[in-house]
Amino acid sequence: MTQQQEKVLNPKSQKPLRQKLRNATSAIERILWSKLRNQQLGVKFRRQQGIGKYIVDFYCAEAKLVIEVDGDSHYQLGAPNYDQVRDAFMRMHGLQVLRFTNLDVMNNLDAVVLTISNTVNAKA
DSSP, X not given: OOHHHHHHBSOGGGHHHHHHHHHTOOHHHHHXXXXXXXXXXXXXXXXXXXXXXXXXXXXXXXXXXXXXXXXXGGGSTTHHHHHHHHHHHHHHTTOEXXXXXXXHHHHOHXXXXXXXXXXXXXXX
């Protein structure tokens, strides 16, 4: 990651919000976090990582991977466009974005984890 890209990570102005989000993690995000934490997939993931003006659910610097768990708010008016702009910003910084719905995580956790693992391994 270039020096300019490093400046994009975890802006100090977002620290209180990132901490608040980590402390108020949804049950679905906690389920996925239980599979990502402690390098269970061979790489380190961070949760509620600041990237530019955005805060992503999970981030792996080594794999340049962002994982988003889309809950109800992602289906409200204007949300799909916001997500497209956000994903374009991530791609502009060399990051890949994987999106899963709450239902994906609840009903197909093994498939979600396999998809993430395959993505991570493809970049190794």
